[in-house]
Amino acid sequence: xxxxxxxxxxxxxxxxxxAFADIARALGNAHxxxxxxxxxxxxxSVEALAGKAGLTxxxxxxxxxxxxxxxxxxxxxxxxxVVYRITEDDVLDLVAxxxxxxxxxxxxxxxxxGDYFQARDSLDAVGFAALEQMVxxxxxxxxxxxxxxEFADGHIPxxxxxxxxxxxxxxxxxxxxxxxxxxxxxxxxxxAFEAVALLREQGRLAKRLEGGLPEWRRAGLPVATP
Amino acid sequence: xxxxxxxxxxxxxxxxxxAFADIARALGNAHxxxxxxxxxxxxxSVEALAGKAGLTxxxxxxxxxxxxxxxxxxxxxxxxxVVYRITEDDVLDLVAxxxxxxxxxxxxxxxxxGDYFQARDSLDAVGFAALEQMVxxxxxxxxxxxxxxEFADGHIPxxxxxxxxxxxxxxxxxxxxxxxxxxxxxxxxxxAFEAVALLREQGRLAKRLEGGLPEWRRAGLPVATP
DNA sequence: CCATCAATCAAGAGAGTTCTTGAATGAACG
DNA sequence: CGTTCATTCAAGAACTCTCTTGATTGATGG
Numbered sequence: 001x002x003x004x005x006x007x008x009x010x011x012x013x014x015x016x017x018x019a020f021a022d023i024a025r026a027l028g029n030a031h032x033x034x035x036x037x038x039x040x041x042x043x044x045s046v047e048a049l050a051g052k053a054g055l056t057x058x059x060x061x062x063x064x065x066x067x068x069x070x071x072x073x074x075x076x077x078x079x080x081x082v083v084y085r086i087t088e089d090d091v092l093d094l095v096a097x098x099x100x101x102x103x104x105x106x107x108x109x110x111x112x113x114g115d116y117f118q119a120r121d122s123l124d125a126v127g128f129a130a131l132e133q134m135v136x137x138x139x140x141x142x143x144x145x146x147x148x149x150e151f152a153d154g155h156i157p158x159x160x161x162x163x164x165x166x167x168x169x170x171x172x173x174x175x176x177x178x179x180x181x182x183x184x185x186x187x188x189x190x191x192a193f194e195a196v197a198l199l200r201e202q203g204r205l206a207k208r209l210e211g212g213l214p215e216w217r218r219a220g221l222p223v224a225t226p
Numbered sequence: 227x228x229x230x231x232x233x234x235x236x237x238x239x240x241x242x243x244x245a246f247a248d249i250a251r252a253l254g255n256a257h258x259x260x261x262x263x264x265x266x267x268x269x270x271s272v273e274a275l276a277g278k279a280g281l282t283x284x285x286x287x288x289x290x291x292x293x294x295x296x297x298x299x300x301x302x303x304x305x306x307x308v309v310y311r312i313t314e315d316d317v318l319d320l321v322a323x324x325x326x327x328x329x330x331x332x333x334x335x336x337x338x339x340g341d342y343f344q345a346r347d348s349l350d351a352v353g354f355a356a357l358e359q360m361v362x363x364x365x366x367x368x369x370x371x372x373x374x375x376e377f378a379d380g381h382i383p384x385x386x387x388x389x390x391x392x393x394x395x396x397x398x399x400x401x402x403x404x405x406x407x408x409x410x411x412x413x414x415x416x417x418a419f420e421a422v423a424l425l426r427e428q429g430r431l432a433k434r435l436e437g438g439l440p441e442w443r444r445a446g447l448p449v450a451t452p
Numbered sequence: 453c454c455a456t457c458a459a460t461c462a463a464g465a466g467a468g469t470t471c472t473t474g475a476a477t478g479a480a481c482g
Numbered sequence: 483c484g485t486t487c488a489t490t491c492a493a494g495a496a497c498t499c500t501c502t503t504g505a506t507t508g509a510t511g512g
Contacts, residue, residue, distance in 0.1 A: 013416050017256035020328045025254030029500085030243035033250075046459060059501060061460060066499095071331025080458050080509055090326050097323040100316050102246045105297025190239050255470085272489060285471060287490060292469095306479055306488050 026070045027098065031055060032063050036086065036095060037185050039073060040214035041146070042153035043085035052147075092218055099187060125210035126181050128219055134179065141175050143182045145195040146213075156183065156216055157224040164191045167198055174204070183209035183216075252296045253324065257281060258289050262312065262321060263411050265299060266440035267372070268379035269311035278373075318444055325413060351436035352407050354445055360405065367401050369408045371421040372439075382409065382442055383450040390417045393424055400430070409435035409442075 027033060034053050038044060044052075050060035064084055067073045072091050075084045086092065126134070134140035135158065142159040144151050151161040162170050164184075174180060180199055184192035192208040199206035209216075217223050253259060260279045264270060270278075276286035290310055293299045298317050301310045312318065352360070360366035361384065368385040370377050377387040388396050400406060406425055410418035418434040425432035435442075443449050 013260065013414070014256050016414050017259040020324050021254045021256045021259055023328055023331070024250050024259075024324055025499095028247045028251030028254050030240050030247045031500095033243040033246055034239065056502080057459070058461090058503085061458095062500085065460080072327070075459095077459095077509085080456095082459060087331060090323070090330065094320075094323040094327050097316070097320040098246050098250055101298070101320050102249050104316065105249070105313060188239070188242050251469095257470095282472075283489070284473085284491090287488095288470085291490085303479080303489095306486090308489060 023070045023072065026066050026072060027095070029063070029066075031059075032067055033095070035060070035063055035067065036072070036091070037189070037214075039084060039086050040092060040095075040212075041150045041185055043083050045081040045083050047081070049084065089218060092214055096215070124207055126207050127210050128216060128221060131181055131209060132221075134181070139179060140181050141178045142209075143174065143180050143195065144213075145182050145184055145191045150185070150213075152225075154213060154217070154223045154225045156213065157222055159183075159224075164195055164198075167195055171202060174199070176204075178205075180204055180206040181209050182206060184212050186212035186214060249296045249298065249320075252292050252298055253321070255289070255292075257285075258293055259321070261286070261289055261293065262298070262317070263415070263440075265310060265312050266318060266321075266438075267376045267411055269309050271307040271309050273307070275310065315444060318440055322441070350433055352433050353436050354442060354447060357407055357435060358447075360407070365405055366407050367404045368435075369400065369406050369421065370439075371408050371410055371417045376411070376439075378451075380439060380443070380449045380451045382439065383448055385409075385450075390421055390424075393421055397425075397428060400425070402430075404431075406430055406432040407435050408432060410438050412438035412440060 027036075031053060035049055038049055038052050046061050046064060047057055049055075049064070050057045053060060055063070064073060064075065068075055068084075071087055073084050074087050075082045077083075131140065131142070135142065142156055144155050144159040144161045145164040145167060146161075147163050147165075148161060151159075151163075155161065160174065162173060182192045182195040182199070184190075184195075187210060189212050192212070196206045196208045211219075213223070253262075257279060261275055264275055264278050272287050272290060273283055275281075275290070276283045279286060281289070290299060290301065294301055294310075297313055299310050300313050301308045303309075357366065357368070361368065368382055370381050370385040370387045371390040371393060372387075373389050373391075374387060377385075377389075381387065386400065388399060408418045408421040408425070410416075410421075413436060415438050418438070422432045422434045437445075439449070
């Protein structure tokens with residue numbers, strides 16, 4: 001009974017790999033990665049996610065179901081709404097691993113980064129430990145440039161909340177003399193890039209944080225929710 | 227000039243996410259995950275990979291190009307052959323992260339594991355540190371059940387090579403009195419599951435190693451290549 | 453219990469993926 | 483320099499994915 005072992009093994013292996021492949025395919029769409037980034041800020045309703053991701057509600061619902069089908073997110077009925085959240089932290093680790101491979105390997109990322117970011121800011125991001133040091137030394141202001149509702153759901157303690165859309169007209173609220181460290185939803189969140197570019201145009205000393213709030217939380221650092 | 231910032235940001239973000247999504251989609255096929263597992267054992271030609279994965283050469287070539295297009299593998303012409311290898315270790319980390327999410331989340335994995343493995347062995351796998359302790363204490367034999375060519379390309383020092391297909395007729399080569407720890411290509415490689423099942427049917431004390439050779443190597447542990 | 457609102461379902465057009473088959477490269481070697 | 487062998491390319495049939503539209507479900511609140 002040697003043959004059965006082989007045929008059995010092959011199909012079992014492919015069944016397993018097919019299950020893993022289903023998960024990978026669920027990640028294989030830009031809108032779904034976007035939805036995951038928004039969910040990484042905190043749980044949200046379908047309608048809220050659709051708005052933030054720029055999708056119709058029906059379309060967002062279908063994408064969320066694709067993510068739910070493979071266990072990346074869970075949805076819970078809460079009154080009239082269905083609130084989705086990321087199932088567990090290892091999902092964030094998976095997306096982070098995907099991002100790391102993408103940063104190094106893909107030409108597309110290099111092109112995008114080159115075209116859009118390199119001219120503006122790009123390289124010098126501040127690490128979490130460095131930021132904490134700068135803050136305790138009184139050298140830096142932390143600036144959260146996400147929309148106000150996301151700030152309200154959780155932010156880095158002591159951070160100043162000025163959504164990017166309002167930054168230009170609220171520049172006077174940013175303390176002068178200190179370096180500004182801007183952060184946003186994640187390592188590639190464009191809001192932080194934009195904020196740094198805008199602040200530098202105004203002659204301020206500004207850098208972006210190398211990760212966003214989900215990475216900060218995942219690193220076990222304190223999150224404030226006032 | 228506030229509006230342009232937004233439209234710019236949105237498209238830049240989606241471009242980036244589309245690049246990451248391309249990588250995820252390249253992982254989103256059972257055969258390609260299989261090819262990656264074989265490549266994790268060591269570099270291989272298209273024909274060798276096609277044979278091991280049970281694909282036609284043309285089909286294997288197309289899958290490998292899909293992996294190469296997103297930078298997961300690189301191909302190098304070497305005489306008549308093109309030899310592929312995994313680009314860098316972070317690709318292994320990505321696949322490992324995918325597997326971890328799959329192990330916990332997906333029903334399909336639970337079903338497959340339940341159907342195929344749980345009855346046979348399943349739970350008690352030996353960790354790397356535990357194995358090293360058992361070997362220094364003289365309590366265990368390490369058994370490599372992969373095909374001979376993969377053993378030749380690198381294996382755990384001191385391991386005995388008996389491919390699964392030959393295990394039944396070469397049982398007498400396995401030392402008695404010691405516990406047998408079988409390993410294979412990776413955490414879900416069915417060869418090791420099968421080997422443990424077969425050994426236990428023969429009344430031997432057998433467990434599987436919790437990872438395969440790529441995980442062993444990735445952990446910085448020594449690999450022998452005689 | 454009927455109106456309302458959030459979310460999901462269903463169906464279909466258009467685009468992309470997968471595998472097969474047979475032809476085309478391109479290096480090696482007599 | 484023509485043959486051989488490994489690999490890649492090209493085209494097409496079958497299937498899957500994505501987004502839109504309009505209908506349906508399910509909870510809430512007058």
